[in-house]
Amino acid sequence: MDQHVHHHLFEVEGAHVSRLEDLRLIKGEGCYAADWNLPGQAHACFLRSDHAHAKIVSINIDAARKAKGVLGVYTGEDAIRAGQTKPLSMLTFAGKDGKKALIPERPTLAHGRVRFVGDTVALVVAETALQAQDAIELIEIEYEDLPVVVVAEAALAAGAPQLHDNIPGNLCFEQEAGDAAAVDAAFAKAAHVTKLKLDCTRVVPNPMEPRACLAAYDAKSESYTVHVPVQGINMMRMQMVAYTGVPEDKLNIVARDVGGGFGQRSIAYPEYCSVMMAAKALGRPVKWVSTRSEAFMADSHGRANYITAELALDKDGTFLAMRLDWIADLGAYLHPAGPVSPMRNPVVCLNGVYKTQALFGRWRVALTNTSPVSAYRGAARPEIAYTIERLVDESAAQMNIDPAELRRRNFIPPEAFPYKTPTGSVYDIADFPAVLDKALKLADVKGFAKRRAAAEKRGMLRGQGMATVIENSGAGMFPKDEILLEVAADGKLTAYSISHSQGQGHETTFAQIIGDALGIPAERITLRQGIGEKGLIGNHTGGSRTIVGAGTVCHIAAKKLIEHATPLAAEQLGVEPSQVAYAKGEFKSSESKKTITLGELAAKKPLSVTGEGKFGSTFPNGCHIAEVEIDPQTGVTQVVAYVTVDDCGTVINHTIVEGQMHGAVAQGWGQIFGENVVYDLETGQLLTGSFMDYAMPKAGWINDITIAEHTTFGTISPLGVKGMGESGCTASLGALTNAVMDALRPLGVPPLDMPLTAHKLWQAITAAKKGN
């Protein structure tokens, strides 16, 4: 395959293609999970625990059962009877000393004990949603409170309250990676050691579309149809099969538009499985739509990683070794992939963009009386990048070396690729110095001193900070990605994909790739996702992998279509296949100059192909530079400039890349300056249970972001793509924090942890001033 032809085409024709799906979505013509309705449907409402940790002494559902319109009331007994007790666990690999993870059971409705505020305790199904909600209030529960632990480090300490009988010390899993002896030796001879304790705080994903599901059971075929938001129907089905015991061929998942995902959508939540149970028991479709309050309590939370990190340097600033002690807070139970992200992704990019040779880390998975945690845009890639980049910046400051220069001294040089890292990853290709140089220029780093002095005159503290990062795109756990292409008689094509857009714009990028390969306009290709009947194999959209996997397969499928259709066209044209040339949707005979289009071929006989491919991890990377001003009177930080230079390989669509970057940087901004889940330390109550207390970033708070690319063509995909859905989160946490610390360091403020709220910064500034 000639890469350069395609790079050229995307650059020229695909540069700023508007998203094909937007008109439909903006006009309100999308079909989200709550938009599905079936004849005879009943409505579900959950009773959730308002205790963080308690024994369920008794549940009385008599009054609820008799309430108007109520069709069924279900509790933990029913969940156990239905065999819904064991969610899928993807944490199957061995940890320290070959030990496997201890997996807690989780009946889809709590049985005997509740373990976090929001745990589902009972399900009421009624004729209307309002009746179900009314009946919930008639359920009487007697709880006996148990001691509560909401902090991961405390949960692992001796004498902590125990969440699950089969998990001593609340420790599910422990692993080590790297070379402890080499690290010890390097630290022993280091000229300088930087040590930081870093909290990557817990956040709520808060996609715009709340969770919802509509489950129907067909007794004749003993099969279920479940309408639910997904990142890919196959991932959802695999998890539901494991949790409910329903055979795979008896479970059809249907999804169309999905309003935001961030990792939160790939889980077969207990609520979905309970609703399936009720649909079967009642013989009627059952629908549940989550409230925003429930989303705060019981959607998977993100991040919640707590890291002690040390970097050893020689006198010239060469990184000799890094050592980590990492605690991942997974909440009260394990979501299927929840613990996999912090156990896998940090190890894959443990050295970051640097040639540090000695690396060692210990990772522990802890359980707490909090909402279970799972992947959240970046899935521990931002955490490891943040850890490294905070260490690097603090080291630069402590050793009085320019932070860009310190990075440059330690970069893996461009000529070293493909580069095998100490933990066994192979970075395919990158050019870190070029990315850095471009960012330094765009951020006008040379002019910063002047801007800082001017700010000082206005009474403002100005800082600049950067992060140079790399991340692994997801390899995917399904055996391959398939794309089915069907040609219609009118020459239009339909492509079917398992990888499912939650806002990423697959309908546009996939159509561009196929259109590019076939030489036809993207508008002639319609993408359909969430169609189970086609029986396709494929990964869900997550881990920045879709353009590398399904995206590349779009290209392969299109090429296969030409190959497959050429002999068919030759037959129609009455010539040998070798005498037929394809261009722009048309086959032409070199002899007779007769032509036949793809559509005309399809009119004669159904025309379709399935392309497939399997693509592993590749490594998007980049440099972000943030510039901030802090008002010392109030502690408010304004991000006055933000520059991103990313290498995501071939860019299919700049508009979409920029949109992804805006969103991801905003998410990083939210986490650094506001978003933070707070549980009461004693009662385990959720103190940030609504937008009144949980500070989501707002549009007006984020200034213009300067976005640039520096492309090296990835070698994993023949398209040269690398993925980029998460890189904005990966880089922004470190860049923003480093900028704030750069502004505050001259006052003597010690390293601070996210969230860097105005309140926290004012306190730090005030304390520093008092100390002086």
Next chain:
Amino acid sequence: MYAFQYRKATSLKEAGELLAKDEEARPMSGGMTLIPTLKARLAQPTQLIDITGLAELFGIEVRDGQLFIGAATRHQQVADSKVVRDALPALADLANNIGDPQVRNRGTLGGSVANNDPAADYPAAVLGLDAKIITNKREIAATDFFQGMFATALEAGELIMRIAFPLPKKAAYAKFPHPASGYAMAGVFIAQTADGVRVAVTGAGEGVFRWTDAEAALGKQMDAAALENLTLSTDNLNEDIHGTREYRAQLVKVMAGRAAAAVAGK
């Protein structure tokens, strides 16, 4: 939301009677606090008496040195009113910074004042300007009206008709928005009047209050420097996960300084 009866009142008299008859009935204006409360099932009124269609509750005019604004006037209407902007620009600015566009186009002056949320913006202007709350029964001075968190002098069946703001020489409002909700974490309204300076603070305490030390200091010198040696007592200030009492005291001082600078035209 629990089930309730909805009635659109056809006259102020009818609304007053309906409310007086049924203690569990609630008047509804913009509903910006009431509706979320209902949705969270934190209130269970028997009836909602919608008063937003009553002509008696509308109208903006300046008369006898006072600005009268009807209770059902929406925040955006106050912000956009030429009458308000000319007579009392500080109030137009305040209204223009309440919540978000959706809230400003639904929420009303009377609803906000009657609700007396300790972090609402309007109470600062009402107390800072020593306004009068004119109800269907009487006139109530601002000082008597606000009685702490969500508590007012309003009696059952009593509805705010309009508010009369005495026009100051100059006035300004400075607000530090709560990072999540956007309500005032500290909002300070300063009015320079013939009788001296008034400083009203919202958001930081259990309800709107006057900062008399600042009034005295700013009466002598209208700028932030005048406040430098003052410390607002933290005794009655709020403390929560978003800020300590000390932080709120600091924010009040900074916002007071910024409002003072605006009053002085600096």
